[in-house]
Amino acid sequence: MFDKANRVFETPTRYQNFIAGQFVDATGGNVISRESPAHGRLVSHYPASTRADAETAIAAARQSFESGEWAFSYGGDRARVLRTVAGLIRQNAEELALIETLETSKPLDAAHGEVMFSAELWDYAAGAARMLAGDSHNTLGEGMLGLVLREPIGVVGIITPWNFPLLILSERLPFALAAGCSIVVKPSEFTSGTALMLAHYLKEAGLPDGICNIVAGTGDPVGQAILDSDDVDMVAFTGSSRVGRAAIAASAGNIKKLSLELGGKSPSVVFADCDLDAAVDGVIKAGTINMGECCIAGSRLLVDARIADAFQLRLAERLLSLRMGDPLDPSSRIGAIINQAQFDRISALVRDGVRDGARIICGGDPDNHSGLYYPPTVLADVKPGMAVAKEEIFGPVVSVMQFETLDEAISLANDTEYGLAAYVWTNDLSKALSCSRRIRAGRVWVNSALAGFPEMPLGGFKQSGNGRETGRYGVEEYTELKSVHLQVGPQTERWVEGA
Numbered sequence: 001m002f003d004k005a006n007r008v009f010e011t012p013t014r015y016q017n018f019i020a021g022q023f024v025d026a027t028g029g030n031v032i033s034r035e036s037p038a039h040g041r042l043v044s045h046y047p048a049s050t051r052a053d054a055e056t057a058i059a060a061a062r063q064s065f066e067s068g069e070w071a072f073s074y075g076g077d078r079a080r081v082l083r084t085v086a087g088l089i090r091q092n093a094e095e096l097a098l099i100e101t102l103e104t105s106k107p108l109d110a111a112h113g114e115v116m117f118s119a120e121l122w123d124y125a126a127g128a129a130r131m132l133a134g135d136s137h138n139t140l141g142e143g144m145l146g147l148v149l150r151e152p153i154g155v156v157g158i159i160t161p162w163n164f165p166l167l168i169l170s171e172r173l174p175f176a177l178a179a180g181c182s183i184v185v186k187p188s189e190f191t192s193g194t195a196l197m198l199a200h201y202l203k204e205a206g207l208p209d210g211i212c213n214i215v216a217g218t219g220d221p222v223g224q225a226i227l228d229s230d231d232v233d234m235v236a237f238t239g240s241s242r243v244g245r246a247a248i249a250a251s252a253g254n255i256k257k258l259s260l261e262l263g264g265k266s267p268s269v270v271f272a273d274c275d276l277d278a279a280v281d282g283v284i285k286a287g288t289i290n291m292g293e294c295c296i297a298g299s300r301l302l303v304d305a306r307i308a309d310a311f312q313l314r315l316a317e318r319l320l321s322l323r324m325g326d327p328l329d330p331s332s333r334i335g336a337i338i339n340q341a342q343f344d345r346i347s348a349l350v351r352d353g354v355r356d357g358a359r360i361i362c363g364g365d366p367d368n369h370s371g372l373y374y375p376p377t378v379l380a381d382v383k384p385g386m387a388v389a390k391e392e393i394f395g396p397v398v399s400v401m402q403f404e405t406l407d408e409a410i411s412l413a414n415d416t417e418y419g420l421a422a423y424v425w426t427n428d429l430s431k432a433l434s435c436s437r438r439i440r441a442g443r444v445w446v447n448s449a450l451a452g453f454p455e456m457p458l459g460g461f462k463q464s465g466n467g468r469e470t471g472r473y474g475v476e477e478y479t480e481l482k483s484v485h486l487q488v489g490p491q492t493e494r495w496v497e498g499a
């Protein structure tokens with residue numbers, strides 16, 4: 001893989017937008033250049049698209065939707081296209097994983113796993129394209145039959161963040177396509193490579209021109225043009241709560257539907273009766289996966305006070321054996337942080353935590369490492385009001401708090417404006433069920449961390465967003481319901497007497 005990476009360093013890939021079935025540069029030919037955060041070498045040039053480029057893509061999507069070519073097509077035909085894309089993702093998995101590793105610095109193994117899971121999502125959505133159905137009501141009286149039609153919502157804008165580029169796109173795009181929508185995708189300006197590669201697979205799979213358009217560029221103008229447009233019926237936005245709020249404001253124009261997947265501050269709740277080895281491992285996985293740059297990162301560890309000291313020690317010991325280094329090296333489990341700004345944010349939050357009274361159990365010493373590598377860090381003695389207990393850090397940092405009772409654990413778990421995920425470690429079924437039911441989060445893992453299945457919906461409670469992606473719920477998200485009232489037999493009742 002190092003050879004292949006070297007070839008990319010020698011000749012960085014130059015990508016193009018995909019609009020109305022054509023591969024095109026941005027108007028004016030400007031590009032955004034991306035360096036690998038781990039290597040400091042140029043790897044990609046994406047189009048720095050303009051507002052006009054975004055508007056051209058939206059117009060292409062609108063026109064293709066109105067034509068009905070995809071929206072009214074047979075689900076089986078849509079399924080074939082989606083399944084072919086799944087196959088092409090698998091065929092090109094190595095190259096896709098390499099590009100993701102170079103652009104994000106996530107370990108290559110993890111990138112490969114994400115690519116394969118993305119293919120799984122396309123396969124699942126292919127099946128869903130044939131299962132989508134409405135309803136009928138045969139109970140409305142002798143003269144009336146009710147049909148509930150499920151129709152594609154229209155033109156969908158999909159705006160994605162930098163942390164799981166292909167995966168997050170694949171949690172949305174194939175589901176919107178399965179529903180019959182036309183789409184404009186705006187990938188993150190830091191990691192657009194695999195979305196733009198995907199465009200080639202869509203073309204090869206026979207997706208009609210204009211149904212999916214992919215436009216690279218910065219949030220403003222490209223994302224903003226999608227949010228502002230009256231020709232866009234729905235936006236599926238994944239990213240920060242800050243931009244999520246801007247999306248809500250912009251949606252007021254044409255009252256477009258929003259599906260928002262925003263930030264998180266998810267708890268790992270560890271009870272004294274759990275399998276401690278499994279819990280230590282799971283807490284590390286949830287806290288450090290993708291360098292903690294993960295919306296569902298288990299960034300708060302809530303641990304039973306009776307085992308807190310021992311658990312923290314085991315955590316620190318095990319974390320020290322986690323190899324941090326070149327993400328192309330198969331033994332690395334922690335790569336570099338996405339960029340300097342994010343690295344500085346993590347450092348500042350950890351420093352503030354220490355100033356406020358938190359104690360570093362391990363890590364927290366980024367100056368001892370070169371480049372953008374931030375070591376896995378555990379902060380003990382964290383109190384609920386501290387910034388490290390409340391704010392999304394988006395780095396490999398776990399803040400530890402202690403509890404004494406089940407109620408206290410649940411109350412701490414819910415003491416956040418977010419509600420994306422929770423991890424519960426216990427061998428007591430009743431505690432497991434209480435936590436699963438009372439913690440306000442879109443996903444709960446019990447004695448496991450981050451197992452993922454296309455069947456299961458994902459999304460957030462509270463300020464983590466609204467709407468659900470994946471599973472049958474994910475396809476339905478991209479549809480509208482229409483009630484049709486059918487008179488059976490002649491209409492005998494008259495509105496106007498004597499008519």
Ligand code: NAD
Pocket residue numbers: 159160161162163164168186187188189217218219220222223224225227238239240241242243244246260261262263264294295392394420460464465
């Ligand atoms: P971000 O909000 O900065 O950017 C996300 C996307 O929005 C990017 O494509 C960006 O270009 C675009 N954007 C920025 N300004 C815009 C504007 N004015 N109009 C329209 N689009 C605009 O987020 P990020 O830094 O890329 O990602 C990190 C954040 O994403 C974290 O808060 C994380 O929790 C969140 N996230 C959430 C989930 C989830 O499923 N809930 C998944 C991954 C990441």
